[in-house]
Amino acid sequence: DAKTTQPNSMESNEEEPVHLPCNHSTISGTDYIHWYRQLPSQGPEYVIHGLTSNVNNRMASLAIAEDRKSSTLILHRATLRDAAVYYCILRARAGGTSYGKLTFGQGTILTVHP
């Protein structure tokens, strides 16, 4: 799977927007961009995913660059419960040896201050 690069850590204040960046310059045309987060002592939790167009759901928004070499996860109003490790993952199309597995990097540790 293609590699992603994320900042090690970011900080935010409660109720402010948070923009979590991810670079994926080697993304292929069929790779989906997935974001997961992991709260302390929990398994990872799906946040959002997209291919080319920006995506919105109840948890967050995903902004994808036109060339798809980068993306940004947007939390519109951070809460203390959003403090977690956020993983940006490129998920390859099934076939060959992929089968849709998730290849996690180190992720970004988000700290939210009250």
Next chain:
Amino acid sequence: DTGVSQNPRHKITKRGQNVTFRCDPISEHNRLYWYRQTLGQGPEFLTYFQNEAQLEKSRLLSDRFSAERPKGSFSTLEIQRTEQGDSAMYLCASSTRDRGLETAHKAEAFFGQGTRLTVV
């Protein structure tokens, strides 16, 4: 539908002992994944089942590790002759009712809370 369930949540074992973990995926999910996570690292893929067939295994899965998914429902992960380096969180995830491979990379994966193994 109560989500992905893993048992036990914690396991402490002596080096050299065998351990077995169980994962109950979301009902009717046909895809099941096992991952391992050590402190400060992201989860690492171990193996994948589609129904009862084990279709992919990571090279991390040494000969001491074996996973099964009889009847395509729950899955077990066994570690024989445990070593201290096996200490980690073992995570299970399941995904989709869709049987086609074409959508695997789009589908949301649901993770359990994991089994934390400590080998002493």
